[in-house]
Amino acid sequence: MKKKRFINIIPYLLILLVFSSLLSYSSTSNTTRFAYNEFVARAEKMNFGDTNISIGRAKLDISGYYYDGEQKVAFSASIPNTDENLAWAKQVLDEGTGADGQQANKITITDPNESNYWLDALLNIVPLVILIGATVFLFSKMNAGGNKQAFEFTKSKAKIEGNIKVRFKDVAGCDEEKEEVKEIIDYLKSPKKFADMGARIPKGVLMVGPPGTGKTLLAKAVAGEADVPFFSISGSDFVEMFVGTGASRVRDMFKKAQQTAPCIVFIDEIDAVGRQRGAGMGGGNDEREQTLNQLLVEMDGIGENKGIVIIAATNRPDVLDPALLRSGRFDRQITVSLPDKKGRTEILEVHARNKKLAPDVSLENLAKRCPGFSGADLENVLNEGAILAVRDDRKMITMDDLDEAIDRVMMGPAKKSKTYTPSEKKLVAYHETGHAIIGLKLENANIVQKVTIIPRGNAGGYNLMTPKEEKMMPTKTDFLAKITGYLGGRVAEELVFNEISAGASNDIQEATKIAKMMVRSYGMSKLGPIQYDDGSGNVFLGRDYTSGSNYSGEIAYEIDKEVRNIINECYERAKLIIQENRALLDLIANTLLEEETLTNEQIMNLVNYGKVSAPVKENLDEKPSTEVSEQSEVVDSLDHVPNVENIEIDEETMITTPTDEPEGPVKVEEGVDKDPVAPKDTEE
CATH class of the missing domain: 1.10.8.60 (Helicase, Ruva Protein; domain 3)
Incomplete structure (x- = not known):
């Protein structure tokens, strides 16, 4: 470590040496050099300060400084070495009076013959030798570093972590997934009992799931519980622009893993290197395919129960090469799904x-x-x-x-600075209330949690609803209720304003998507239980490029017809529900215009008591204004709101929030209507 620090300091030492040489050169260049005749002519008129006379065999070297007014000027001169010249030089130089007019000069006489010739030569040569040696040393280290980097270019980039602090208690929401990996922890702690039983622990475990579900965290928890080293690398770290680099890195990674076994090798986003080979027009990526081939070979080369477990994570298992998923490689898949x-x-x-x-x-x-x-x-x-x-x-x-x-x-954050015109604000309020009415009155629906007309992101407002219970397999009725909920905003605009806006574009897109899935994938139409969608899609350009659809043009016409029938049926159902609950629509919309945001409790108070706040306990026996029924899920975003300033609303069709509380006992019917097309409300 100290040696590396010294090497790093060498460039700065060289720079310092160069600067010192430049300074000495600049100081020498500032000295005035007199010729013999010029010095003899001017010497008697000059006011000298401290000087030095070096007596050589043939000449006298005179150096020092003289005063030009109050300024010191360095000089040097050479005169022949004779007794007369030496006496004259002493006399002239000794007559200097200094800048203040007083005797202040000092004459030093030296004999160069008395100095050591070899010492002077050494002093002159040593700086040059040091400079040359430092330069050669620096360049040799630079070349060595470059060669070292060239060799390290093929080394694995896997990060080795020891003493992992993550445990199963830090991973929540995936109890079944923890059970699947417990025997791997047992195997890493005591592999002998598995070998004695003749059991073979899977070499590779593939974790599949949506982004953010904790696949990497679960892999770290396995290493932490087993207390083994954790190699982590991304699939993109293998692939480089140079062919063969990825394969070399794979070999180096498995070599290091075998040296530190037992251990866990974690490859994140393995789809970056494990995609199907030969996919795409004109062939595949040679470098990626070579890397995948080497990965397959290395996994086969791991002996049984050698203490190395490879865990990979991806959210695209459909694009992985089949050879990677066969038995003996990644033969165990663990689905890490969204939590309940x-x-x-x-x-x-x-x-x-x-x-x-x-x-x-x-x-x-x-x-x-x-x-x-x-x-x-x-x-x-x-x-x-x-x-x-x-x-x-x-x-x-x-x-x-x-x-x-x-x-x-x-x-996204609320855009409170974004202002609506009064007509636009009313349109948004009725649009969002239309979704809420469908959620309140449609059978098999979900709980309304929040309705707001405050803009967020690209949405002019939104309606948040959550299911009463989360289902793993939604039914046809659930899908129809969801489509009806998406169309509620558009229906409310049409009924109230006799006009439609572009704000329902996202609703229509989602409703159409669900209807197509019902017909093409789930067999929920008159076409029967036939799947007209292969479900895989064109993962790569060129995959199934020449293959057409697996149904005829007549079937395509029937599919479009069924999709249109589903949308029209749900649209008419939404229109019937909103027409039958027009009073409640106006009540919630007017309240939403004043409050801008309504919570579940406030909406239910409007439904039950006709006002935002619940009445006091003494009045709880009064009758609600509208009956409560089950609710349905819809999360709406109003993307675009057109200018609807010229739209007028018939005031006779509007109602205001009642000032007096309704009379009569409260009656909440527990049952639901059996007709999913036209649910009826019982009002007393």
């Missing part, structure tokens, strides 16, 4: 360990509001909540901070 409500609660508890939460914060309720969030998203929600608390100089994170954090993660 219980898993989300556990993940929030893990990430909330170092957060200062207010007493009213309920992580379980927070998890209910985040369906579809990955572990990374949940960590981001808590982090955004902490940032908001710090921004407002609060000592603890409140539920309002976390509520705003969810909105920021999903849609």
Whole structure:
């Protein structure tokens, strides 16, 4: 280490030496050199200071300085060495009076013959030798470093980590995945008992799942629980522009792994190097394919129960080469999926360990509001909540901070500076309320959590709804309810304003996508249980390039017809629901115009009591204005809001929030309508 530091200092020493040489040269260049005749002519008129006379065999070398007024000027001169010249020089130089007119000069006489010739020669040669030697040494080190880098270019870039601190307790929301890797930990701790039983532990484990679900964290937890070294590398670190580099790095990585066995080798984003060979027009990538071939060979070269386990992660298992997934290589696949409500609660508890939460914060309720969030998203929600608390100089994170954090993660920060015209604001309010009405009144629907008309990102407003219970296999009724919910905003605009806007573009896109999947993939149409979509898609340019669709033109016409029928059926259903609940639509829309944001509790108060706040306990026996039914999921984003200043609303069709509380007892019907097309509301 010290030697490397000394080598790094050498360039600075050379620069210092060059500067000192330049300074000595500059000081020599400032000395005035007199010729013999000139010095003899001017010497008697000059006022000399300290001088030196060097008596040589043939000449006298005179050097020193003289005064030009008050300024000192260095000079040098040479005169023949005779007794007369020496006496004359002593007399002339001794007559100097200094700058103040007083005798201040000093004459020094030296004999160069008395000095050591070899010492003088050595003093003159040593600096030159040092300079040349330092230059040669520096260039030799630079060449050696370049050669070393050339050899290290083929070395593996895998990072070796020891003493991993991550444990299973730090990985939440994936209990089944932990069970799948427990025997790997057992094997790394005591491989002998597996060998005695004749069992073979999988050489490779492939973790598959959406981004942010914790695949890398789970792999580290396995290494931490087994207390073995952890090699981590990305698939893109193998591939370089030079052919053969990736294969060399693979060989070097497995060589190091065998030297440190037992250990875990983790390859992140393995699809960067493990893609199918020969895919694409004109062939594939030669360097990547050579790297993949070497990876396959090295995995086959690992003997059984040698203490090396390879864990890879990807979110694109469909593009991997089949040879990589065969038995004996990555023969065990672990799907790390998005967490459910219980898993989300556990993940929030893990990430909330170092957060200062207010007493009213309920992580379980927070998890209910985040369906579809990955572990990374949940960590981001808590982090955004902490940032908001710090921004407002609060000592603890409140539920309002976390509520705003969810909105920021999903849609981006609120654009409060963006202002609507009154007509645009009313249009957005009715659009979002239309989605909420479908969620409130449609059978098999979900819980309305929040409705807002505050712009966020590209959305003019949005409607957040969460399912009552998360389903692994949605039914046809669920898909139809979702499509109907997406169309609720467009229907509300048409019924209230007799006009439609471009704000429903994203709703139409999502509804059409679901309808196509129902017909082409799920067999939920009159065409029967036939899949007209292969589901793989063109992963690479050239893959199935020459193959056409697997159905005829007549079937394509029938598919388009069925998609149109599904959309039209859901559109008419949404129109019927909103027409039957027009009073509730106007009530929620008018309240939304005043409040800008309505929560689940406020919406249910409007449905039950006709006002935002619930009545006092003495009046709880009064009758609600509208019956409560089940709700459906819809998350809407209003992308574009046109200028609708000329749109007028018939005031006779609008109602205002009642000032008096409704009379009569409260009646909430527990059952739901059996007709999914036209649910009916019972009002008393």
